[in-house]
Amino acid sequence: MKVMRVTVKIQGRVQAVGFRHFTLKTALRLGLTGWVRNLPDGGVEAVAEGTREQLDEWLAVLQEGPPASRVEGMSIHRQPADGSFDRFEVRF
Incomplete structure (x- = not known):
């Protein structure tokens, strides 16, 4: 399966x-x-690599957010993956 980046x-x-x-x-x-x-x-930025199906599910869940959040907008940019990540992490 083709890996993409969002x-x-x-x-x-x-x-x-x-x-x-x-x-x-x-x-x-x-x-x-x-x-x-x-x-x-005040926003949040995230970059993820995976299959289209994985990324689409992830984006749908992020649109809902955790119970205390209120998502008012999302900008999404898709591009080819470059495989530069070996895990998912929180950055500060």
Whole structure:
């Protein structure tokens, strides 16, 4: 199966609500590699590599977010994977 990369920026109430941990946990469950971090503007950015099916499921779950969050917008950029990640992690 072809591996792809997705960069996603999420806006809304997504900081101080467990969103990074939720993103990490979901990525690990789906077998994705990459990272997630908070942005200075109050959003969250994540980059993940996996199959189209894995990434589509991940994005659908992120759209919902954890219970305390409120996702108001997501920008998604798809590109070819380069295999530069060996795990999924939270970056600071």
